[in-house]
Amino acid sequence: MVEKGVEIAEANGKLGILLVGLGAVSTTFVAGVEAIRKGIAEPFGSLTQMGTIRLGKRTENRSPKVKDFVPLADLNDVVFGAWDIFTDNAYESALNAGVLDKDLVNALTEELSSLKPMKAVFEQKYVKRITGENVKTGKNKMELAEQLIEDIAKFKEEKGCDRLVIVWAASTEIFLEPSEIHETVEAFEKAMYDNDDRIAPSMIYAYAAIKSGVPFANGAPNLTVDIPAITKLAEDHGVPICGKDFKTGQTLMKTILAPGLKSRLLGLEGWYSTNILGNRDGEVLDDPENFKTKEESKLSVLEHILQPDVYPSLYDGFSHVVRINYYPPRGDNKEGWDNIDIFGWLGYKMQIKVNFLCRDSILAAPLVLDLALFMDLAQRAGMKGVQEWLSFYFKAPQTAPGLYPEHDIFIQLMKLKNTLRHLKGEDLITHLGLEYYD
Numbered sequence: 048m049v050e051k052g053v054e055i056a057e058a059n060g061k062l063g064i065l066l067v068g069l070g071a072v073s074t075t076f077v078a079g080v081e082a083i084r085k086g087i088a089e090p091f092g093s094l095t096q097m098g099t100i101r102l103g104k105r106t107e108n109r110s111p112k113v114k115d116f117v118p119l120a121d122l123n124d125v126v127f128g129a130w131d132i133f134t135d136n137a138y139e140s141a142l143n144a145g146v147l148d149k150d151l152v153n154a155l156t157e158e159l160s161s162l163k164p165m166k167a168v169f170e171q172k173y174v175k176r177i178t179g180e181n182v183k184t185g186k187n188k189m190e191l192a193e194q195l196i197e198d199i200a201k202f203k204e205e206k207g208c209d210r211l212v213i214v215w216a217a218s219t220e221i222f223l224e225p226s227e228i229h230e231t232v233e234a235f236e237k238a239m240y241d242n243d244d245r246i247a248p249s250m251i252y253a254y255a256a257i258k259s260g261v262p263f264a265n266g267a268p269n270l271t272v273d274i275p276a277i278t279k280l281a282e283d284h285g286v287p288i289c290g291k292d293f294k295t296g297q298t299l300m301k302t303i304l305a306p307g308l309k310s311r312l313l314g315l316e317g318w319y320s321t322n323i324l325g326n327r328d329g330e331v332l333d334d335p336e337n338f339k340t341k342e343e344s345k346l347s348v349l350e351h352i353l354q355p356d357v358y359p360s361l362y363d364g365f366s367h368v369v370r371i372n373y374y375p376p377r378g379d380n381k382e383g384w385d386n387i388d389i390f391g392w393l394g395y396k397m398q399i400k401v402n403f404l405c406r407d408s409i410l411a412a413p414l415v416l417d418l419a420l421f422m423d424l425a426q427r428a429g430m431k432g433v434q435e436w437l438s439f440y441f442k443a444p445q446t447a448p449g450l451y452p453e454h455d456i457f458i459q460l461m462k463l464k465n466t467l468r469h470l471k472g473e474d475l476i477t478h479l480g481l482e483y484y485d
């Protein structure tokens with residue numbers, strides 16, 4: 048028994064990271080880890096690999112790396128698996144995504160070619176713009192879940208994995224509202240047998256993961272694990288879950304800037320955000336039903352950070368518009384424009400323009416790595432159900448029922464680090480200002 052902190056099982060043996068979707072984000076992530084393992088790249092953007100954590104008083108000068116502080120899986124012990132509706136292996140898919148230079152992808156030909164996707168659970172009605180042949184068939188959704196459970200068990204055995212984690216990095220599904228069939232495990236299972244339309248493929252993966260005792264992180268804005276039935280199932284099976292929607296690009300900027308404006312009591316009249324994006328994700332999001340899922344996820348952040356109910360004269364009724372336009376020439380290099388109309392002393396108006404020429408998958412890949420490693424840590428530390436401390440990584444963080452999500456990136460980081468301190472029995476650091484400098 049440990050005296051202070053939480054007992055955490057060691058990260059012995061191999062960790063299998065199973066990716067749902069082997070597109071731009073997943074291949075950029077896998078290629079990155081392979082390049083890091085070969086010593087030809089550094090893990091920029093990854094808190095688990097490069098981040099430090101301040102412990103005790105500032106005068107103690109204790110700031111170990113996160114990965115030396117908590118027992119995380121070593122990158123050399125990680126193996127990859129994936130499902131996709133296309134048969135392309137990770138090498139072909141990385142070239143197709145066009146995120147990484149051909150030279151880099153070619154330097155990793157062997158590693159990437161060996162990652163071949165398993166047959167996916169997919170239905171066109173949930174993702175309108177793409178069609179593929181590498182898809183499972185079954186008489187109902189429960190049978191499809193059973194096939195995924197078999198895939199998971201087979202992968203674990205064949206690769207000799209000690210533990211597994213699943214990350215959803217597949218296309219955004221159409222917007223679904225939570226309904227009574229998502230309320231209880233019984234209703235959910237019945238709906239799977241009944242082939243109910245309200246059970247999306249992502250939910251079938253989540254169900255299979257949890258039934259297999261495997262943590263599940265949702266990188267897209269789909270409901271997926273954010274329903275009572277799945278949350279309950281995760282708790283009953285002792286499995287950590289988290290989501291939704293990787294926080295990259297424009298929303299990352301928003302949650303960096305908005306807390307700063309609020310800290311200076313600068314008012315907001317409106318925030319107009321638009322994007323041009325030319326990858327497959329952009330194509331999927333060009334469909335209104337798929338975009339609606341994304342829009343919901345992107346819109347919520349400002350309300351929560353700015354708290355118009357607490358500061359009505361500063362933030363009541365500000366206008367917030369988010370657009371995504373599919374524009375093929377840009378590929379994965381998204382361009383985001385923000386026009387922010389603010390006001391200050393005596394109501395004088397000012398404008399801020401942000402033009403972020405970002406690379407979506409480059410921003411998302413380190414988040415996949417951190418989430419996989421932290422979800423594995425959570426499971427070894429006996430944490431189960433919704434992992435709110437990982438809100439740092441999401442646009443629409445999943446919370447326990449009845450709680451509001453925290454969107455302020457600085458508070459999110461503080462929560463994350465304090466959770467790590469708690470796990471190791473160190474004093475929590477609650478003075479936010481100090482966090483900026485550790």
Ligand SMILES: NC(=O)c1ccc[n+]([C@@H]2O[C@H](COP(=O)([O-])OP(=O)(O)OC[C@H]3O[C@@H](n4cnc5c(N)ncnc54)[C@H](O)[C@@H]3O)[C@@H](O)[C@H]2O)c1
Nearest residue numbers: 068070071072131167216217218219267293295327328407
């Ligand atoms: N890149 C970012 O910055 C970012 C940020 C937040 C969220 N996301 C989300 O991450 C997801 C992946 O983004 P991407 O740029 O890699 O997209 P992508 O289109 O390149 O890749 C998605 C892959 O998922 C596959 N797929 C679709 N449905 C599937 C299913 N049911 N089972 C298995 N595979 C399936 C597709 O065939 C495709 O290969 C999207 O939902 C996107 O909205 C990305």
